[in-house]
Amino acid sequence: MSAEQVTVSPVELNYTLTEEDWLDGFVAHRRRLRRPWLVPILIVAALVGLVISNGFRAMSAVDVAILGTTALTAVGFGLLLFRFLIAARWMYRWQVRLIMRGNPWLAEPIRAIVDDTGLRLTSASRSETAAWSQYLRYVETDRSFVLRASERLGAAVLVLPKRGLVTGDPAPLRALLETHCHRSA
Numbered sequence: 001m002s003a004e005q006v007t008v009s010p011v012e013l014n015y016t017l018t019e020e021d022w023l024d025g026f027v028a029h030r031r032r033l034r035r036p037w038l039v040p041i042l043i044v045a046a047l048v049g050l051v052i053s054n055g056f057r058a059m060s061a062v063d064v065a066i067l068g069t070t071a072l073t074a075v076g077f078g079l080l081l082f083r084f085l086i087a088a089r090w091m092y093r094w095q096v097r098l099i100m101r102g103n104p105w106l107a108e109p110i111r112a113i114v115d116d117t118g119l120r121l122t123s124a125s126r127s128e129t130a131a132w133s134q135y136l137r138y139v140e141t142d143r144s145f146v147l148r149a150s151e152r153l154g155a156a157v158l159v160l161p162k163r164g165l166v167t168g169d170p171a172p173l174r175a176l177l178e179t180h181c182h183r184s185a
Contacts, residue, residue, distance in 0.1 A: 010115035011173045015164025017106055019096050021144060025159035026092040028139040028146040043074040112160060114176055119147075119158070130158070132180040139184045145170075145177060148184065 015021075047070060100106055108123040118131040135147035135158060143163070149156040162170050177183075 010113050012166040013112040013160055013164035015161050016109045019100055021159050021161045022096040023092055024141050024143045025146045025157050028141050029148055029157050043078045044071055047071050135181060137184045138177045138181045
């Protein structure tokens with residue numbers, strides 16, 4: 001659907017962001033990392049580097065068995081560590097607390113207007129406008145819509161909690177987002 005075909009009226013949201021909202025946004029944004037195989041490969045590369053740095057001396061069958069076992073253990077540990085870090089909400093919760101503590105204005109009541117031109121966010125101490133070109137992607141969760149500048153981990157993220165919808169119906173906001181952004185998996 002192109003932007004010219006949208007007939008949705010502006011959507012208004014009134015909310016105060018909580019740690020749970022930010023946590024939902026962090027988890028949704030970081031849900032899908034593109035390179036889950038990178039950690040085990042780096043561990044194996046480090047082991048190969050250790051072998052090469054020791055020189056190409058003749059290795060006995062015991063040395064090869066030990067090196068193979070160590071490599072397999074390292075790969076398994078790397079995959080386990082990767083899964084633990086990705087699924088660990090505690091790490092995101094810690095980051096959210098740091099962000100909220102360092103930016104008290106994030107906890108102010110916010111009024112957001114979303115329409116065909118973009119987003120307008122207003123709070124007691126800030127007023128910001130964002131064009132759709134700033135948020136190219138979005139993820140919908142049970143609690144919120146998470147707008148993302150890109151797929152990269154350091155990209156800007158904007159959380160719009162569904163509980164803040166004035167009408168209570170997320171369909172008009174979803175229609176605007178589908179028109180102007182790409183839905184991320």
